[in-house]
Amino acid sequence: MKRSGDHHARVPLSVLLPGAHAVVEGIDGGIDPAQQEQLLAYGIAPARAVRVLQQRPLTIVMIDEVELALESGVARRIWVRRE
Secondary structure (H helix, E strand, O other): OOOOOOOOOEEEHHHOOOOOEEEEEEEOOOOOHHHHHHHHHOOOOOOOEEEEEEOOOOEEEEEOOEEEEEOHHHHOOEEEEEO
16 A cells, blocks of 8 residues: 555646656546546546646646646546656
């Protein structure tokens, strides 16, 4: 079991600082299925690497060569592992 202070612990995407790198672990069930499908289509999928560009006013991440803007409520429901 991972400790809460572990650098590689699973955390919501919304808590990472700009410049952080992470790997998507999953999307929690609080997001409706249609929106989950959209996120998957944009590359928010398990084992995909993301880099946080900005957190306010929206969470903006880079996935491959694509910048994706997410509302904070959505970013809180995307679980990642810090790299």
